[in-house]
Amino acid sequence: MAKPKGQRDLVSIQTLNNVIPFLKKLEVPSAFILETDHGTQLVGTLKDEGMQEPISTYYFKHGTAGLNGTFIIGIKEEPAIGFTLPEEQVFGASQAAAQALSSMFFPAGSIKLTPIAIFRKLF
Numbered sequence: 001m002a003k004p005k006g007q008r009d010l011v012s013i014q015t016l017n018n019v020i021p022f023l024k025k026l027e028v029p030s031a032f033i034l035e036t037d038h039g040t041q042l043v044g045t046l047k048d049e050g051m052q053e054p055i056s057t058y059y060f061k062h063g064t065a066g067l068n069g070t071f072i073i074g075i076k077e078e079p080a081i082g083f084t085l086p087e088e089q090v091f092g093a094s095q096a097a098a099q100a101l102s103s104m105f106f107p108a109g110s111i112k113l114t115p116i117a118i119f120r121k122l123f
Contacts, residue, residue: 019097030055031105032118034072041110042072046118069121074113 029045036042048055058067106112 015096019094022094022097026101028101028105032072032115033107033110034070035066041107042074042113043106043110044074044077044113044115046115067120071119071121072113072115073117073119074115077112077114079112 030048031043031045034042046055
């Protein structure tokens with residue numbers, strides 16, 4: 001909106017005006033990235049209530065470091081063929097925002113999982 005009227009991208013402005021209220025109400029779930037010995041990245045979301053300790057305690061104890069000897073049992077998520085709605089519609093804007101969030105949080109090429117159990121091997 002700071003640009004002169006002739007230089008404004010009205011579709012982007014309208015989309016953002018629809019997306020901003022959605023993002024303000026959005027609760028971002030806790031997520032995990034597990035890298036295998038072969039370099040494959042497994043990703044997914046976690047429910048805090050299912051954890052032994054709050055997720056924040058792991059960040060407090062380990063910072064940005066991962067945890068060695070971590071294993072996961074999960075269900076691989078295979079998305080169905082998607083469809084795209086026009087971004088001028090609220091559902092289309094929400095769909096675009098959801099895809100942008102997914103791309104922002106999870107590395108490209110990662111395998112998405114629904115975790116059933118995450119455990120550590122004690123040495």
